[in-house]
Amino acid sequence: MTGPIRICFFGDSFVNGTGDDDGLGWVGRLVARARRAGRDVTSYNLGVRRDTSADIAARWEEEARRRLPAGCDARLAFSFGANDCAEDEAGGARMPLEATLAHAEKILRDAAMLAPVLMVGPFLPGGPRVEARIDRLCGEMRSLGAELRIPYIETRGFIARCEVFLREADAGDGAHPNRGGYAALADFIGASPAWRAWLDGELTSAKDAPADR
Template sequence: MPPPAPLRICFFGDSMVNGTGDDACLGWVGRACAAARRGGRDLTCYNLGIRRDTSADVLARWQGEADRRLPPEHDGRLVFSFGANDCCEGEDAGVRVAPHRVLANAETILATALKRRPTLMVGPFPICDPAVDRRTALLSAELAALCARLGVPFLEVFAIAAGSAAWVGEVAAGDGAHPNAGGYALVAQAFDLWPAWRRWLDAA
């Protein structure tokens, strides 16, 4: 049996996708993809996380950025993760992007993505600000329901990170919003064990 075709995977989102705060500059995305390569899976990882990006920012940019990296003849995949920045203080209903707009943006992104490439979504992350995190936890549940309706596998990471001493401690010791290597390693492990991700890696 021939080996699986090489994968090209675009990860879109915010600073938590980027891995901001990690002294190793890997974040959870780099760690998960490195583990896949160590396991023998030929993949190219495009980390397209941008600090402060909201769902509206991702909606505006993802298609053009994906097209440049995923030629039609290659096995390309899409992973999205956003939401915490939307929940930060702003002018739209007191937040940067109102919840109903986040869900509309997410539905447009995911519905379009599904027509183009296999797609996964990772839920939004806590930043250890009580007010923001309350809103983010609610948004995560709403995004999970949206993904279930659309048929997009969804990985809930908010509770994993918020309940981790490593994540919370590193956020407190760092910039007050982002963890370091230990927190990201925890999420990378959860992502690596996620059946939806494993199916991508194991598919022939």
């Protein structure tokens, strides 16, 4: 068994696990899997419903520092952007793409100074306009991760093909799945070389492992 790890997961309702009757989401399932494998993991789920990149930019550092004492083996995971792409009352995006990318760059640059960082790409089942925004944002996020040498796991394509996720989301609020969808997503992320290397402390930059698409 390796030493203890503290992980902060920052994001929105998808990080929070909204809609999961088991209350685990993909985060809880990945942490449970790590513990079953013998990892001493303390996790903090800091996903907040409806949070945009601006909201996360305003809160993440203070919340992380309260949970990550000096000298601990820390990790920082982020997944956001879906709420930025969601439609506002006028039918436009809640957050312009340029603003989302500016927030993301600031978050990821600053976070990398504190601990190894992982970015999980955004996803949001929805209409064509929302999905087009998500697709464009994902491409920009991939490029940003490569530029900053921060590992990035793309989930958009997987969600678009995941029948259980889409079926459960459609049966629920139209966006969030139940246990089956989150379990499938946890399997997908957990199988990523970037996730495994980051969790094991072997990965500090995007050049060390291929991004998942």
